[in-house]
Amino acid sequence: MSNVNVKTASATLLLLLVYVFLTATWPAMAERSEAPKNDDVHGMLEKSLSVAEIDKEMVRITQEKQQLLESMTETDAELARQSLKLEQKREQAGKVLRTYYMGEHDRLFASLLSSDSWTSFFTILDYIDLIITHDKQTLDKYIGEYRGLQERQAAQEAKQLELLAMENRLKLQRQRVTELERELADQLAGRTDSERLLLLMKELNKFWEEKGLAEVRTYFKALSSAMGKLPEWVQDNKDLLHIKGFQYTITVPEDKLNQFLREQNDVFNDFAFRFEEGLITASGKRDNIEIAISGHYSVQDEPKNGILFHVDDLLFNGFTLPDTTRAALEKEFDLGFYPGLMISFLKAKEVEIKDGELIIRLTLSL
Structure with missing residues (x-):
């Protein structure tokens, strides 16, 4: 069997099991007065x-x-x-x-x-x-x-x-x-279908461990690498930086950010960010694996000044992963933006997410 066929078979196994489970138990479920x-x-x-x-x-x-x-x-x-x-x-x-x-x-x-x-x-x-x-x-x-x-x-x-x-x-x-x-x-x-459910649970966890987690880590690794290049990209795109007196403001539209990310890594061809009011969401689907992330930024001063990304929700094929998984990924991958790498005497003062824009307000580092 070719590598493509093996990959497709592994990716669709969970979906087939769900289908078998639902079709096998649907008649019995319909007859019950309080069917789950x-x-x-x-x-x-x-x-x-x-x-x-x-x-x-x-x-x-x-x-x-x-x-x-x-x-x-x-x-x-x-x-x-x-x-x-x-x-x-x-x-x-x-x-x-x-x-x-x-x-x-x-x-x-x-x-x-x-x-x-x-x-x-x-x-x-x-x-x-x-x-x-x-x-x-x-x-x-x-x-x-x-x-x-x-x-x-x-x-x-x-x-x-x-x-x-x-x-x-x-x-x-x-x-x-x-x-x-x-x-x-x-x-x-x-439940008469408990054995099938246990099998589904086993296959879901196996699919997550073998395919889903690797896919999530691929996105996080690519994003961490891209964020390290973001200060240089902002410098090269002067229209993103507005200066008024001693106040510096970086405004990043979501379409430009997505374009930048796709230039950094092809994985983002299937993954897009959206800026909503106070929230960043990102989602994509590849090889029958759908990932959705939502989170927010906060300003930090230690160990160095910057804006740090916090993962509030992480979904894999529609299943919400616990906070422990999110925390482990945040610890492993640095998704922060550090203005000091762009201009040494600047530091992040405030970050705001509006519809379609990420706004970072900077001040002089005295």
């Missing part, structure tokens, strides 16, 4: 997809937690070694301070004043300078290592809080999965 609606089937399939995706998030959190625990264990051991070494440095620093406090170096200065020749004078002076330099190095080294230890201890405390946050996230996701699984079990209970 098609959206009930859609909802159950969507829940099964959410369970699988949240399970993946739980695996990610568990792995991050394990890595953090290993790091904290290593840091604890290092802090113990540093504390022991610092105790030795503290004794040395204390000895230096006691020497000055008790006036034990006074004899050296007295010898300097009572020297009977210039040769003796400069010899004693060099000796004093050597002692003072060594004492200063001892104190500076102790202070530096003490501050370093304090910083590492503070970082370790921050990791403790991060670990607690991870444990809370993991607990929350477990609760979500448990609730979704309970709802699915309740919906499947007593």
Whole structure:
């Protein structure tokens, strides 16, 4: 079988299963006084997809937690070694301070004043300078290592809080999965078509993992790459930038953005952005896989100034994916626009989405 046939067969398997399911169960459903609606089937399939995706998030959190625990264990051991070494440095620093406090170096200065020749004078002076330099190095080294230890201890405390946050996230996701699984079990209970539904759920998740997720990542990767070139594109299209005094405004019409994206990657020939009031939507269909994204921009200042894209909704063939999937994609792919890459002394101040336009207001970075 050719690659095209294999791809087509894989892409249409889910649709065929849905067709078989509906045609096989339609007569029985029609005879029941409270027959389930098609959206009930859609909802159950969507829940099964959410369970699988949240399970993946739980695996990610568990792995991050394990890595953090290993790091904290290593840091604890290092802090113990540093504390022991610092105790030795503290004794040395204390000895230096006691020497000055008790006036034990006074004899050296007295010898300097009572020297009977210039040769003796400069010899004693060099000796004093050597002692003072060594004492200063001892104190500076102790202070530096003490501050370093304090910083590492503070970082370790921050990791403790991060670990607690991870444990809370993991607990929350477990609760979500448990609730979704309970709802699915309740919906499947007593249904004569439960086995077919379970098969549909299995095939949907397989199709998403093997085809859908790769397609979504292809779009996000291409978009991330294109956004990195957007500042240069704005500079080359002077009509997009309006300057009034110290106020700079970038206005990007959706048709020009779509044209720019298609110039960057052919994948956008089947994918288009639309700017609506306060919302960005993008959708496309290729190889029987339909992707729809909606989201918004917000201004951020850290770690660097720019406008950051947030995915509010992500749909795959009409099925809504959970927030964990959206967050993972946002973390993996940077879809931000950074004015500083265009003109170093500018920073984003405000972003607005109006019908057909993306408007970015900039100000001087002082």
